Amino acid sequence: MQVLDVSHSPILVFASLLVALMAGFTGLSLTKGLSDRPVAQRKILIVLASIALGGGIWSMHFVAMLGLQLPIQFYYDAAVTLTSALVAILVVGCALLILHFWDRTRSTLVLAGMIVGLGVVAMHYLGMSAMELCQPLYTPAGIALAVVSSCALNIAAFAIAYGKRSQRNIIFGTLFFGFAVFAVHFVAMGGTDFVAIDVLSDVGPLISNEVMAIGVVLSSFVLCGAFLLTGVTFLAPSDAPVDPPAPVPSPEPEQAPDARHPVLQIPYEQEGRTLFIDTNAVAAIRAEGHYTYLYTADEKLFCVWPISEAAKRLAQGPFLRTHRSFLINPAHVTGFERFKDNGVCHFETEHLTKVPVSRSQLKAVRTALGV
Incomplete structure (x- = not known):
């Protein structure tokens, strides 16, 4: 089998990096201050943050795959592609549950980062296995390098973002997380060759690049909306009301406790x-x-x-x-x-x-x- 020539679209490569950064910012911002919230509210926000981070990992991968240029027509198996998205969301959810329901120590930060790091690699190779009429070929060194870099970068991202839950740390954690997902994809791709095959797996219906583009655009659109909403909340002062308070007609309105005087x-x-x-x-x-x-x-x-x-x-x-x-x-x-x-x-x-x-x-x- 002849190895195919591979190239990438620079515009889509850059777009994949932006998607990873938006996903990281949205997910990490949603979990800010989560430990002080009631348990039920904490669970809901963890689900939303898992979808943002896990869905962003998946979206970044397939935005980059849309930029993959091969001399043959190839497709994706829909069932395997969907499974790869669910894997990404599940592993991120497990990591966030550890961070927000266990005592946050150095060990739990490393464990959460390693779970996400392995999840990013699993999602990547599972997503690659969805390719039809084109078979990826891997090298042991390429897989090992992808695993090590993914775990190291994601541990660093969570250590920064959760070491101190400040706006500055969330921004730096976002940069590390976005770069981690982006770098792992292209490190793994650097150790991958492609050959054309005539066999279809028939696990699920086939998805062309055009249909995949529609799905990725929709997921990225939702991610952009969540990014904008969390960005507005992130930048607004936490103690500033969004709208001016309405006048209270009562001659003796109820006042909040004066912070200068202790509650007895x-x-x-x-x-x-x-x-x-x-x-x-x-x-x-x-x-x-x-x-x-x-x-x-x-x-x-x-x-x-x-x-x-x-x-x-x-x-x-x-x-x-x-x-x-x-x-x-x-x-x-x-x-x-x-x-x-x-x-x-x-x-x-x-x-x-x-x-x-x-x-x-x-x-x-x-x-x-x-x-």
């Missing part, structure tokens, strides 16, 4: 009534879906505040954030245990004896406890 009491629900407890009597606050539980020396009380609201209202009080799901009162801590990248605060309370301390909060907790 926390509301809780008991036997159909709203009661209040002194903040100094509460040892810890734990998130439970859209609500929280207050832990005292001998009670566990239900509070209607979500953990984000509790953190905001108690910012001037004695409480300290130790984990995405916990606030603690350092005055009630009876012991502290440090591990390699995180720690645990111990309490002598009836319903809660340990509270995890995440890596990002470890320094602040140790400073507050004087250890």
Whole structure:
């Protein structure tokens, strides 16, 4: 079999890089501040971010494949092509679940980056196997180089984007992620040859380059829309209202708590009534879906505040954030245990004896406890 001459359209190569960058920015922006949201909302946004990142990986691959110029007509198997898209979305979803439901440590960042890195390679070679009337030929060295570069670049992208969830880190993480997906594709293509064959696999219906172009344009259009929406939110100040507030006719409008004055009491629900407890009597606050539980020396009380609201209202009080799901009162801590990248605060309370301390909060907790 004669190896076919291969070339690429520079315009489509550049377009594939733009698609990868838009996908990275959209997915990483959607997950900003996710750890402070309720569990149900977190799951929905992870699904959307997985579709943006995974769909972007798939779109980038096939935009680049549209730019592949061979001296023969070839097609794609529809079933295998769709499977490659689902693989990309699934692996990204697994990585995001790890990052937003496990303690975020160096190990979890490496694990998430490696999962996505292997997923990008799997999606690439699965997408290539969808080619009909044209067979790609790989070399072991080319596959090994694609795997190593994909894992290394994606680990770097997630380490930057999730090391500190700032706008700057998200932008740099976007650049690394976009370049990772782009580079892996062309590193893999550099180790691939093509030969013409006369056999069809008949797994699914055939897709021509023209039909594939329509599908890729549609997926890229949706991605561009999501990119623009997240871009507007990303650039807008987080505390600035989109529209000016409407005037309140009441002579005594309800005011938000003054951030300069600490909240002295926390509301809780008991036997159909709203009661209040002194903040100094509460040892810890734990998130439970859209609500929280207050832990005292001998009670566990239900509070209607979500953990984000509790953190905001108690910012001037004695409480300290130790984990995405916990606030603690350092005055009630009876012991502290440090591990390699995180720690645990111990309490002598009836319903809660340990509270995890995440890596990002470890320094602040140790400073507050004087250890």
